[in-house]
Amino acid sequence: xxxxxxxxxxxxxxxxxxxxxxxxxxxxIQLAQRFSINRHTVRRAIDELVQAGMVLRQQGKGTLIxxxxxxxxxxxxxxxxxSVEAMGHHPEARIIGRFLHRADQLLAQKMWVEPGTEVFxxxxxxxxDGKPVTLIxxxxxxxxxxxxxxxxxxxxxxxxxxxxxxxxxxxxxxxISAGMPTREESLLLQYPRNMPLLKIRSNNLxxxxxxxxxxxxxxxxxxxxxxxxxxxxxxxTEGDPSS
Amino acid sequence: xxxxxxxxxxxxxxxxxxxxxxxxxxxxIQLAQRFSINRHTVRRAIDELVQAGMVLRQQGKGTLIxxxxxxxxxxxxxxxxxSVEAMGHHPEARIIGRFLHRADQLLAQKMWVEPGTEVFxxxxxxxxDGKPVTLIxxxxxxxxxxxxxxxxxxxxxxxxxxxxxxxxxxxxxxxISAGMPTREESLLLQYPRNMPLLKIRSNNLxxxxxxxxxxxxxxxxxxxxxxxxxxxxxxxTEGDPSS
DNA sequence: TAAAACGAGTTGTCTAGACAAGTAAGGAAG
DNA sequence: CTTCCTTACTTGTCTAGACAACTCGTTTTA
Numbered sequence: 017x018x019x020x021x022x023x024x025x026x027x028x029x030x031x032x033x034x035x036x037x038x039x040x041x042x043x044x045i046q047l048a049q050r051f052s053i054n055r056h057t058v059r060r061a062i063d064e065l066v067q068a069g070m071v072l073r074q075q076g077k078g079t080l081i082x083x084x085x086x087x088x089x090x091x092x093x094x095x096x097x098x099s100v101e102a103m104g105h106h107p108e109a110r111i112i113g114r115f116l117h118r119a120d121q122l123l124a125q126k127m128w129v130e131p132g133t134e135v136f137x138x139x140x141x142x143x144x145d146g147k148p149v150t151l152i153x154x155x156x157x158x159x160x161x162x163x164x165x166x167x168x169x170x171x172x173x174x175x176x177x178x179x180x181x182x183x184x185x186x187x188x189x190x191x192i193s194a195g196m197p198t199r200e201e202s203l204l205l206q207y208p209r210n211m212p213l214l215k216i217r218s219n220n221l222x223x224x225x226x227x228x229x230x231x232x233x234x235x236x237x238x239x240x241x242x243x244x245x246x247x248x249x250x251x252x253t254e255g256d257p258s259s
Numbered sequence: 260x261x262x263x264x265x266x267x268x269x270x271x272x273x274x275x276x277x278x279x280x281x282x283x284x285x286x287x288i289q290l291a292q293r294f295s296i297n298r299h300t301v302r303r304a305i306d307e308l309v310q311a312g313m314v315l316r317q318q319g320k321g322t323l324i325x326x327x328x329x330x331x332x333x334x335x336x337x338x339x340x341x342s343v344e345a346m347g348h349h350p351e352a353r354i355i356g357r358f359l360h361r362a363d364q365l366l367a368q369k370m371w372v373e374p375g376t377e378v379f380x381x382x383x384x385x386x387x388d389g390k391p392v393t394l395i396x397x398x399x400x401x402x403x404x405x406x407x408x409x410x411x412x413x414x415x416x417x418x419x420x421x422x423x424x425x426x427x428x429x430x431x432x433x434x435i436s437a438g439m440p441t442r443e444e445s446l447l448l449q450y451p452r453n454m455p456l457l458k459i460r461s462n463n464l465x466x467x468x469x470x471x472x473x474x475x476x477x478x479x480x481x482x483x484x485x486x487x488x489x490x491x492x493x494x495x496t497e498g499d500p501s502s
Numbered sequence: 503t504a505a506a507a508c509g510a511g512t513t514g515t516c517t518a519g520a521c522a523a524g525t526a527a528g529g530a531a532g
Numbered sequence: 533c534t535t536c537c538t539t540a541c542t543t544g545t546c547t548a549g550a551c552a553a554c555t556c557g558t559t560t561t562a
Contacts, residue, residue, distance in 0.1 A: 076554030212455030319524030
């Protein structure tokens with residue numbers, strides 16, 4: 017039996033018995049000293065835990081211990097549903113990054129604009145009870161919002177659009193798919209790479225003019241999130257984003 | 260960008276273009292010489308392919324190339340969208356299994372019936388171009404359809420319900436989530452266990468009476484399937500020039 | 503006061519070499 | 533002919549060291 021397998025099992029029981037989720041594993045060097053093995057062998061052991069979805073590596077910080085029973089929570093009550101109508105329009109968003117793209121072929125097609133158009137991209141992370149749940153990339157044509165990058169400081173993006181630019185948005189189309197997280201997504205969402213994400217790409221139009229003002233891609237942890245499609249009820253039930 | 264990522268991508272295209280499944284990759288040492296990198300770096304690159312399910316390591320023999328039609332389609336055009344409205348009601352269904360359940364606590368809650376109620380379950384597999392894409396479990400309260408099990412022989416379940424029982428269905432609620440396949444799902448869908456499924460659970464009511472007549476769970480391969488949510492075609496906004 | 507630079511500590515990548523373990527084929531011994 | 537052994541080649545594991553990249557708190561600087 018390989019050393020790294022032994023160490024992996026040792027760490028596994030140790031995590032279950034002595035650590036809580038949110039804590040960090042001892043550093044690889046410390047573990048190497050403790051077990052009197054090489055750091056690479058420790059890494060190989062931790063690889064097993066990563067693969068099992070028990071821990072998450074964070075470069076520069078450490079190795080984060082995740083919920084012990086992630087896989088068992090799937091399908092359990094811990095999950096909460098969210099009306100698709102409300103997706104992407106949530107107040108407690110934290111800004112992760114801002115970018116200025118020039119739309120390539122693919123993006124242009126999805127945004128219904130000409131290739132080369134300048135497009136703001138704002139990435140936000142939505143947390144619930146301090147737990148990251150959804151990562152959203154908002155794409156907005158620059159010419160509609162020349163000074164948006166200065167204005168937006170977090171919170172409800174759509175409320176800002178309405179307040180400053182007088183725009184009211186309507187979802188025109190939503191595409192729902194599933195995929196596996198990239199390393200970056202895994203990090204931001206604190207979510208194992210071998211668990212699925214629920215994705216929604218949506219085009220939002222200005223309710224009045226019909227012009228596309230936002231294309232967004234949201235990626236949600238599937239262990240605690242699912243989307244609810246309501247029957248077509250009477251509209252205008254979703255007005256208040258602050259609720 | 261890391262070297263091993265480059266090499267992994269290079270090998271990926273090479274596999275697609277120059278190799279067939281069943282063949283073996285050049286040995287790690289040969290690849291290391293070819294790319295002028297260390298063997299460990301080659302191994303790290305191949306790790307990526309293993310993780311992606313493209314190749315299989317065989318100690319002492321070599322690295323076997325597997326069927327490689329799946330992973331490339333992800334995110335490509337090969338994917339086709341399907342309106343949620345149409346989900347679960349498709350003609351070219353093949354029957355996989357029939358069951359008679361007595362609803363337990365959980366199922367009863369989801370189906371809005373009393374625990375202990377007898378429930379038909381019919382599993383169907385939907386294929387496209389001979390490729391299995393969606394696995395659907397239909398749950399129907401027995402008392403509504405005493406002889407359904409005899410009647411249904413494949414094809415559109417909902418058409419049969421309408422023809423024989425005079426029932427027209429309306430989707431009341433849809434819950435969309437993502438998950439990993441069980442072994443059985445993986446087998447039926449011919450889909451790797453490390454790729455995600457897109458799931459929809461929906462309750463369908465009789466349009467006239469409002470009684471629940473069907474609860475269904477569909478699981479679709481995420482590599483070639485995504486769900487489309489159409490805008491609400493609200494009759495009141497008919498004059499809208501944007502549509 | 504605010505921004506920039508630094509430093510300690512962490513994970514990530516790459517190299518280098520050694521030996522273990524498994525496979526397959528060929529040759530030697532029975 | 534069959535069996536066993538050797539040999540060559542493959543992947544698997546472990547060690548060792550170096551530096552890159554990143555995080556975070558502290559210190560310095562403007």
